[in-house]
Amino acid sequence: DGGITQSPKYLFRKEGQNVTLSCEQNLNHDAMYWYRQDPGQGLRLIYYSQIVNDFQKGDIAEGYSVSREKKESFPLTVTSAQKNPTAFYLCASSISGQLSYEQYFGPGTRLTVT
Amino acid sequence: AQKITQTQPGMFVQEKEAVTLDCTYDTSDPSYGLFWYKQPSSGEMIFLIYQGSYDQQNATEGRYSLNFQKARKSANLVISASQLGDSAMYFCAMREWESMTTDSWGKLQFGAGTQVVVTP
Numbered sequence: 090d091g092g093i094t095q096s097p098k099y100l101f102r103k104e105g106q107n108v109t110l111s112c113e114q115n116l117n118h119d120a121m122y123w124y125r126q127d128p129g130q131g132l133r134l135i136y137y138s139q140i141v142n143d144f145q146k147g148d149i150a151e152g153y154s155v156s157r158e159k160k161e162s163f164p165l166t167v168t169s170a171q172k173n174p175t176a177f178y179l180c181a182s183s184i185s186g187q188l189s190y191e192q193y194f195g196p197g198t199r200l201t202v203t
Numbered sequence: 204a205q206k207i208t209q210t211q212p213g214m215f216v217q218e219k220e221a222v223t224l225d226c227t228y229d230t231s232d233p234s235y236g237l238f239w240y241k242q243p244s245s246g247e248m249i250f251l252i253y254q255g256s257y258d259q260q261n262a263t264e265g266r267y268s269l270n271f272q273k274a275r276k277s278a279n280l281v282i283s284a285s286q287l288g289d290s291a292m293y294f295c296a297m298r299e300w301e302s303m304t305t306d307s308w309g310k311l312q313f314g315a316g317t318q319v320v321v322t323p
Contacts, residue, residue: 131315188236188298189255192311194248
């Protein structure tokens with residue numbers, strides 16, 4: 090089955106540690122995205138990537154980093170510089186080039202930093 | 204500036220009744236697309252329905268329909284015959300054509316969402 094996988098579903102870290110969230114897709118989509126969601130709120134775009142080895146900052150990129158070495162993979166690192174990292178993180182992918190193409194989402198990773 | 208506004212933070216609806224979720228948007232781009240997503244408590248975002256700005260008819264997908272009023276910049280989601288499984292957060296989102304020709308690459312802009320609780 091085609092889809093997006095994110096692992097792990099729950100992640101716990103101590104303050105000051107970097108942590109990397111995994112996102113893999115087998116939909117052959119060019120574009121991939123990372124969103125952050127805080128309780129009771131909408132999605133905010135962290136980073137996005139249109140092609141391998143290229144990515145752009147979204148609206149809240151500070152304290153995060155990404156890489157896109159393979160088309161299928163778009164890992165997100167939450168660095169110790171991120172002041173409030175506890176949140177729900179969603180990865181998405183889409184075909185690019187058409188207005189109507191929806192984004193497909195993974196199941197999300199809930200990160201708790203104490 | 205907020206591009207997508209969902210004014211209803213939460214609402215209750217009885218099973219088998221219809222419910223309308225409000226969404227207004229702000230754009231000067233004549234070409235854009237509007238999306239609705241459902242987010243159950245499990246967290247995954249599920250695509251429901253799409254409406255293009257040039258589409259002549261309102262979009263429908265099963266029990267979901269989109270009441271598109273272009274002049275009012277409104278794209279309300281109507282869920283008919285609500286079911287208990289419809290209890291979820293619902294998000295409205297927009298993609299502007301101009302964003303696809305810049306380095307924004309057609310990113311989606313989301314509203315804050317509306318929490319729907321369906322009661323027996």
